[in-house]
Amino acid sequence: MLLYKLLVEWIRLSQPHLLSLDRNTRTGLILAGIFGSYAIGANGIGNVMGFFVEASPFRDLTVGRFSVSSVEQLFLIGAIAVAVGVYTYSRRVMMTVGDGLLALSPLAAFVVVVSHSLVLFLFSSTALESLLASLGLPTIPLLPVSGSQAVVxxxxxxxxxxxxKGVRQIRWGVLGGIASGWVTTPLIAAVIGFVLLFVVQNVFGQEVFLPHDPGLTPSAIESSSGAALLPVAGMTSGLTPP
Incomplete structure (x- = not known):
């Protein structure tokens, strides 16, 4: 909202030519789209492909001075899959956000994309976290955030x-449908995941769960030893030497 106000005020004060404003707006939308794509990749690709890092079938490749790790190859496949999804099934989603929920002007669309991208970037940038930590400032946790919630x-x-006037122009029915998707999506994913894992384990005889035993770390052993000695110390503290 602040960014939108600043841009509107800047346009009012500078009064650029109509053609210049159109050219700058188009350039800004392209740059915002590039930044948004980067932010979505930084925040989203790790959430999906990160589960397969330990089971990656690829080996590190070295060609001359260039080397590509198995993890980078895995993320490349994920990026290609994202691009395929964009070209196949993303049009309806884009139309819902860009026009179905609220009719946006080019300037408003620019602000929406930049705001959404900044949110994803803030929660996925390790460089920003290191910078804030070096300055002694509170860091922003590196957490997966919902891009759809940010853009909506x-x-x-x-x-x-x-x-x-703007509140009346918001299509609240469309917003309700989007919100219902936020609720039903994790539930449906949980049911599908349970069914698939059940079939893999009981039909194909594959192990789908590995019990994790964290073991006793030195600090845990020390704390447990200290806790075990407390009752003994309490019992012996009341004894006096003969």
């Missing part, structure tokens, strides 16, 4: 900024 929140912010 940005669109709603644009609508609320326009006052009562």
């Amino acid at each position: 929140g940005s669109v709603l912010g644009i609508g609320l900024l326009q006052g009562l």
Whole structure:
């Protein structure tokens, strides 16, 4: 919302030519799209492909001075899969966000994409975390965040900024459908995952769960030893030497 106000005020004060404004807006949308793609990749690809890092079938490749690790090859496959998804099934999602929820102007669309991208970047940038830590400032946790929630929140912010007129233009039925998807998606994924793992384990006889025994670390042994000695110390403290 703040970014949108600043841009509107800057346009009002500078009064650029219509053609110049159109050119700058198009350039800004392209750059914002590039930044958004980077932020989605940084935040999303690790959430999906990170589960397969330990089971990666690839080996490190070295060609001259260039080397590609098995993890990088795994992430490359994930990036290709993301690109295929964009070209196949993303159009309806883009139309829902860009026009179905609230009709956006080019300037508003730029603000939405930049805001969404900044949120994803803040929660996925290790460089930013290191910088804040070096300055003695509180760090932002590196956590997976929902890109759909970020972009929908940005669109709603644009609508609320326009006052009562903008609130009336928000299609609340579409918003309700999106929110219901946020609730039902993890439930459906949990059911599908349970069924698939059940079939793999009981039909194909594959092990799908590895019990994890953290063991006793030196600190745990020390703390447990100290806790075990406390009752003994209490019993002996009341004894006096003959």
